[in-house]
Amino acid sequence: MENFSIGSEQIMNFVATFGPKLLAAVATLVIGLWIVKLIVKGSVKMLNRSSVDDALVSFLKSLISILLKVMVYITALGMLGIQMTSFIAVLGAAGLAVGLALQGSLSNFAGGVLILFFKPFKVGDFIERGSESGTVERIDILHTVLRTPNNQLVVIPNGQLANSPITNYTTEETRRAVFPIGISYDSDVKKAREIILRVLNEDERILEDPAPMVVLTNLGDSSLDLSARAWTKTENYWGFFWDNLEKIKEEFDKDGIEMPFPQRDIHLIKEE
Template sequence: MDLDASTIESLVDGAVAFSLIAIPKVLLAVLFYFIGRYIINFALKTTNKLFVNYEIEPSLASFLSSFLKGVLYLLLILAVLSTLGVEVTAFIAVLGAAGLAVGLALQGSLANFAGGVLILIFKPFKVGDTIEAQGTLGSVEAIAILYTTVRNFDNKVVTIPNGALANNSITNFSLKPTRRVEMSVGVAYGTDLKKARQVILETLKKDERIHEDPAPVVLFTNFGDNSLDLSVRCWADTSNLWPVFWDNMEAIKEAFEANDIGIPFPQRDVHHFFPNGIPEMKKLPK
């Protein structure tokens, strides 16, 4: 199609007018993008330094840094599009609706995420601690954003949602450096309790893992069906809790035997009553 001079002139004028409007916007958008990217990088570096200074868990710090970076770049892109004259209101509305739908669909996961953030920030336990929670007793192997992995003492791995952990009680057996060792010991009726107490305390004194302060104690706690029950209490480092328990239970047993202190066992006294005299014993046939 042939173009006359007036048409070409009109097209050129339109292109020039568009360029005069568009080029400043494009230049402004490019400038805005690079300035925004510099600010985002500066903000991320500052945030990472704060994470290090406040000793935030590395996995949480990495996740929060990535999340913050994504949010900031999304805001920067929206700002750049707005600078170019693109209507972003509808786009923001679509993002809001999508976010609401995803939030409703992932309520449980969001609760676990929030629980994971709280656990990693407040640190009620850490990897390697022995805890009891949600009916599970074991050692913490990993703390992720959504789940915590616990290995119990028969080597089974249990995965616990962080939402449940953050909203229920947790017993941490490793948080304190010392623990009280408690042993239950029974002696036969008629035993001299002072002698039994002395034998037990002398046995405990031989174990260097047991702390002298607080000092070990032996307390009489109960008249059992077959025994006089004693509670033996002493303190040791948390790492030595079970070795001290097992070794001293065996040592106390051996000390009782060496000192003629009776260790009880279930027994019953049976009394026969024959109102018509003692019956004759019948001989069994050969």
């Protein structure tokens, strides 16, 4: 009976000492996870209202949920009297080591987050970066895939895309087509301008505003350099450019407007 009494007393002391901590830890865990759920839900709603890409929303949702849950678990364990300082230090050191080992991947990861959040381009856009250009096939968290006009796939790390100039050719609804045209010095500039404007205005794909224009841009060595400029919808750009460039050449031939070849004057010096 005495041993049973001692055992009961120890249990009661343990319950009295550890019980409140356990209840507080369980309450913290339950309430904390509930609050985390509300925060994650609110964050997703805010991101959706900001028109953020679905892939980024899903990723950020998981990231926020994991980070907040880890904080809740660490807090609950700390309330039980477990020393978390060493654990946090080890976790931080491990995170630093992994970060140094994956420095390039983390740069690409950060670039992917920026691209998906700020949307300098989206799937289906035709972009150019340096010597690479193509239609965006896919935007992953680490890299972006382009399909070139020659039907080749180019994989570009997001870190490079996020930190270099990018030309997006399809983000705007309209584009200006510029036709560089050279005519001979014997040709009539005004007549050439009239022919070019007539050809352009006959194309129903041209936009009236801004109005098309033809200007003399340079007095070259062998030609008078004209620049014809007209606006069209982005989806019509290449057809509009190619068709009218060919049509202008045909009309020049009909009206006697010469498009010269390069010329050079050669002086012969005869020795006596």
